[in-house]
Structure formats: C-alpha cells, structure tokens
Amino acid sequence: MKEHDFRLISVKKKAHRDPLLRSVGLGKIFPMGNHFIKVLENINLSVNSGELVCILGPSGCGKTTLLKIVAGFIKPSSGRIETHGVPISGPGFERCIVFQEDALFPWLTVEENIAFGLKGRINKREIKKRVGKFLYLTGLEGFGRYLPSEISGGMKQRVALARVLVLDPKLLLMDEPFGSLDAQSREEMQSLLLSLWEELRHTIIFVTHDITEAAFLADRILVMDKYPGSIKLIVDVSLKRPRRKETNEFHHFYRYLRDRIGLNSSPSL
Amino acid sequence: MNRSASGEKGVSWASKKALPWIIPLLLLLIWVVISELKLTTPYLFPHPLNIAESAYFYIFGNPVDGPYAGRFINDVSYSILRVSIGFGIAAFLGIPLGILSGRLKSFQLFISSTLNAIRAVPGICWLPLALVWFGIGIKTTVFLVALAAFFPIYINSASGARLINPLLYQSGAMMGVGKIRGIYAILLPAAMPQIITGLRLGLGIAWAYLVLGELTGVPDGLGAVIMDARMLGRIDIILVGVIIIAVLGRISDLSLKAVLRLCFKSARRTY
Numbered sequence: 001m002k003e004h005d006f007r008l009i010s011v012k013k014k015a016h017r018d019p020l021l022r023s024v025g026l027g028k029i030f031p032m033g034n035h036f037i038k039v040l041e042n043i044n045l046s047v048n049s050g051e052l053v054c055i056l057g058p059s060g061c062g063k064t065t066l067l068k069i070v071a072g073f074i075k076p077s078s079g080r081i082e083t084h085g086v087p088i089s090g091p092g093f094e095r096c097i098v099f100q101e102d103a104l105f106p107w108l109t110v111e112e113n114i115a116f117g118l119k120g121r122i123n124k125r126e127i128k129k130r131v132g133k134f135l136y137l138t139g140l141e142g143f144g145r146y147l148p149s150e151i152s153g154g155m156k157q158r159v160a161l162a163r164v165l166v167l168d169p170k171l172l173l174m175d176e177p178f179g180s181l182d183a184q185s186r187e188e189m190q191s192l193l194l195s196l197w198e199e200l201r202h203t204i205i206f207v208t209h210d211i212t213e214a215a216f217l218a219d220r221i222l223v224m225d226k227y228p229g230s231i232k233l234i235v236d237v238s239l240k241r242p243r244r245k246e247t248n249e250f251h252h253f254y255r256y257l258r259d260r261i262g263l264n265s266s267p268s269l
Numbered sequence: 270m271n272r273s274a275s276g277e278k279g280v281s282w283a284s285k286k287a288l289p290w291i292i293p294l295l296l297l298l299i300w301v302v303i304s305e306l307k308l309t310t311p312y313l314f315p316h317p318l319n320i321a322e323s324a325y326f327y328i329f330g331n332p333v334d335g336p337y338a339g340r341f342i343n344d345v346s347y348s349i350l351r352v353s354i355g356f357g358i359a360a361f362l363g364i365p366l367g368i369l370s371g372r373l374k375s376f377q378l379f380i381s382s383t384l385n386a387i388r389a390v391p392g393i394c395w396l397p398l399a400l401v402w403f404g405i406g407i408k409t410t411v412f413l414v415a416l417a418a419f420f421p422i423y424i425n426s427a428s429g430a431r432l433i434n435p436l437l438y439q440s441g442a443m444m445g446v447g448k449i450r451g452i453y454a455i456l457l458p459a460a461m462p463q464i465i466t467g468l469r470l471g472l473g474i475a476w477a478y479l480v481l482g483e484l485t486g487v488p489d490g491l492g493a494v495i496m497d498a499r500m501l502g503r504i505d506i507i508l509v510g511v512i513i514i515a516v517l518g519r520i521s522d523l524s525l526k527a528v529l530r531l532c533f534k535s536a537r538r539t540y
Contacts, residue, residue: 071439071443072443073439073442090442091439091442091443092443092445093443093444093445095443096443096444097439097440097443099436099439099440101436103434103436103437103439103440105437105440105455105458105459106538106539107458107459107461107534107535107538107539108534116444116454117444117445117446120450121445147538163444164443164444167444167445
C-alpha cells in the first residue's frame with residue numbers, strides 16, 4: 001500500500017512453490033437478530049500462482065462472503081487466511097475484485113476510471129501509457145472518453161476488469177462478474193478473460209453458479225454446498241485449452257461434473 | 270450527455286424553448302384583458318403598462334425625479350449582499366455537518382434531534398429574537414437567511430452522503446485510496462447531485478427570508494422597497510419588487526448551477 005509496493009509487484013512475477021493463497025479452517029458467522037447464522041464453515045483451500053480457480057455453488061452458499069474475506073473487506077470469525085504466509089489484514093490492490101454489479105465511478109470517464117488506482121503511484125505519462133495498453137487489451141479502444149452511463153453492461157464489466165488489471169494484482173477476484181450480461185456478451189467476456197489470463201499470467205478466483213462457465217474457464221473447480229457454506233468437492237478440469245463448448249469432450253465433462261455435484265440429468269434442471 | 274436522449278424523449282428544440290413561456294404569457298394576457306375591460310380598480314390592480322412604466326422609473330430613473338426613481342441598483346446590491354452572506358454561511362456549515370451526520374452514525378445521533386427541534390420552529394418566530402439580538406440592519410437579515418437556508422443544505426448533504434453505494438468505497442479501498450483521497454475523490458463526487466439539490470433549495474429559501482428580514486425597517490433592499498410602497502399605497506412598486514425578486518431568484522438559481530458545473534466534474538457529468 002506504500003508507494004514502492006507497486007513496482008515491487010511488477011518485478012516479482014516468477015512462480016512460487018508455496019501457494020499464493022491458503023486458508024485453514026476458515027469460518028464466518030453473522031449475527032442475525034438474537035441468534036447467529038453460520039455462513040462459512042471449515043473452508044480449507046489453497047490457490048497456486050497462475051491458477052484459474054472457479055468457486056461453483058448455488059446462491060446463498062457464501063461464495064461472495066468467501067471472496068470478500070479474501071479481498072480483506074470482511075474478517076473471518078475463525079481460522080486463518082494468508083497470502084504467501086502473511087495473514088490478510090485488509091483490502092489492497094494486490095487482491096482486486098471485479099464486482100457482480102456495476103461499481104464504476106459514474107462521474108469519471110472510462111479512461112479516468114481505469115487510471116483511478118494508479119494516481120499518485122506513477123507519473124502522468126506512465127499512467128497514460130498503461131491506461132492505453134489496458135484499453136487496448138480489454139477491447140475498449142475508442143471508448144476512453146465515454147461515461148459509464150453511456151456504455152453497455154458488457155462494456156462496463158470490461159472497464160471494471162481493466163481498472164483492476166492495470167494495478168497488476170497478484171490475485172484477481174471475480175464475483176459472478178458476467179452474471180447479469182446477455183448470453184453473447186457473456187461468451188465474449190469469458191474468451192476475453194482467458195486471453196488476458198494467458199497474456200498476463202495472473203491468478204484468478206472466479207465465483208459463479210453457472211456450471212458451463214466453470215467448466216469452460218477453470219483449472220480447478222471448488223464446489224460449494226450451503227447451510228452452512230462449505231467446500232463439498234474439488235474437481236480438477238482436465239480439458240485441454242483452448243476449450244470449445246460444443247465439443248463432445250466438453251459435454252462429457254459437463255455431465256461428469258453435474259453427476260459429481262449431485263444434480264441428476266433431468267432436463268428440468 | 271445521455272440525459273437529452275433518454276430523459277427528455279421527443280421534446281424538440283423549439284418546444285423546449287417555447288413551453289416554459291406559455292403560462293407567464295397567458296397570465297400576462299389575462300391581466301391585460303382584465304385591466305382593459307376595467308374589471309378592477311386600477312388602484313388595487315394596476316395596468317401592466319403602468320407597472321412597466323414604474324419599473325422603468327425604478328430601474329433607470331434619476332433619483333431627483335421622485336421617491337422610488339433610480340433606487341434599483343442600491344436596493345439590489347444590498348439584497349444580493351445579504352443573500353450571499355447568509356447563503357454562504359448556510360452552505361459553509363450545512364455541507365460539512367450534513368456529510369458528517371450522513372457518514373457517522375454517532376455524529377448523527379449527537380446532532381440530529383437538536384437540529385430537528387430548531388427546524389420545527391417556523392423561521393418567522395426567530396424574527397423578534399433576531400431583532401433584539403442584532404438590531405435592525407444587515408445582521409438580522411443575514412441571520413434569518415442563514416438559518417433558513419441551512420436546513421435543506423444540511424438534510425440533502427446528509428442523505429447524499431448516507432446513500433453512497435458501498436461498492437464505490439470498497440472499490441476505492443482495494444485500489445489503495447486513503448481516507449483523505451476517499452473524501453474528495455469518492456465521497457464528495459458521489460454525493461454531489463444531492464448536495465446541489467440542497468444548495469438550490471437553500472438558495473430559493475434564502476430569497477424568501479431575505480424579504481422577511483428586510484421588511485423590518487432597514488432603509489435599503491428589495492424587501493424594504495416593498496414594505497415602503499405598501500405604506501404609501503404604491504401597488505405598482507410592490508408588484509415591481511415582486512417581479513424583480515422572482516427574476517433574481519431564477520437568475521441566481523441558474524448561476525449557482527452554472528458555477529457548480531464549471532467547478533466540479535461530477536456536477537457536470539452526473540447532475
């Protein structure tokens with residue numbers, strides 16, 4: 001969070017042996033009237049550098065709470081959570097969230113939104129260069145001077161992605177970021193995310209309730225259960241990249257995943 | 270920018286310019302007809318042409334020509350001065366206190382019952398007290414104006430600050446924004462639309478209380494002219510005063526908006 005941190009992170013990008021993120025026995029209870037609700041129970045997870053991990057679960061299973069604990073917005077009630085062995089004590093730009101809903105600053109243009117986190121860390125010319133690069137990488141070239149109210153939902157999520165990627169986070173946290181988009185924009189954004197990930201090699205934790213999305217994106221899928229939120233199952237995704245959703249291989253994996261989760265294959269689901 | 274496309278659908282440029290003038294012109298027409306048909310006594314309800322004449326006399330006349338001739342500049346400067354000082358004090362106190370009570374629950378508990386009690390007292394009740402405390406003159410008027418304009422500014426700033434989307438703060442925190450930058454780069458711009466609403470309401474009330482303050486025997490100012498004209502039975506001058514206050518109120522509202530838009534990106538883009 002100090003000035004020099006920013007450059008340090010850019011230089012230090014080699015693979016680490018120890019997991020980037022590890023939680024042990026993590027739990028969270030919220031007070032609710034005069035009793036308590038167990039939102040998360042005994043979450044043990046470890047995420048390695050460069051991995052793309054999906055957390056898959058029904059709504060109400062505590063996915064967002066888990067992500068907010070990783071981001072540092074919420075403190076866990078029990079257990080430990082650390083990055084490279086250092087406990088997480090608060091929010092910081094090495095762990096950035098792309099939120100489910102639009103959280104852009106409506107009074108700033110696309111460019112200014114992306115430059116927001118860089119201000120005061122590097123000089124103006126550097127900012128301009130970096131912002132330009134990420135406008136290009138996220139397919140927003142030519143939209144730099146628009147206001148968030150003037151662009152579509154898909155464009156807004158591109159800006160939300162660009163404004164955190166520009167900070168070069170160690171860990172990119174995504175909370176159902178494409179959930180509110182139409183099917184076509186969602187597919188575009190999924191492909192964009194993968195191509196950015198291949199280019200920048202950052203680590204991603206992606207929360208979703210969409211089985212297809214998890215199967216398409218993830219190296220590893222953590223399947224969560226609810227009441228209380230806990231990790232029920234961890235599935236390694238063996239599908240080769242680039243993946244295509246219309247192949248038999250993908251369908252096989254999708255069915256396998258559904259069976260493992262415990263959904264039967266009846267068409268009503 | 271988007272506003273004209275979404276919010277004011279189907280309103281052409283011509284009707285945008287013309288629509289606001291229909292009611293005033295219609296009223297003027299009715300007035301002219303009533304006066305021409307001599308349906309009222311001219312003493313109570315002067316002909317518009319007489320009003321125009323009096324207005325000309327009041328604004329451009331030579332002071333040696335009569336009791337109200339050429340007083341306009343003097344009266345208006347005093348009135349504007351009083352409104353500006355009173356409104357300035359109200360904004361200077363109302364915005365910071367409002368934001369504090371919108372953001373800090375403890376501060377709100379600390380201050381809001383007291384302020385609401387004061388707010389419940391009609392502004393006119395302060396007049397006798399202000400006269401005793403401050404005497405007849407600028408201080409009483411400024412006190413009344415500041416007191417009345419404070420509440421809309423305070424209440425709107427507080428609700429603006431309270432209703433900020435918490436995701437904006439979380440975004441700021443993860444991008445490494447500290448407390449100070451959080452205030453001027455997130456809190457103020459996010460609350461800006463409601464702060465502006467509060468300032469505009471406050472300025473409108475400031476003009477109302479200006480006249481109240483000036484009715485109390487000060488020699489200069491638009492309120493003083495109106496009161497003076499009532500004593501002398503000059504209905505035309507009263508109406509001239511009323512019209513001038515209406516016009517000045519509108520101009521000051523437009524200037525306030527223009528200045529805020531000039532100074533703040535967030536006012537330009539989100540209000």
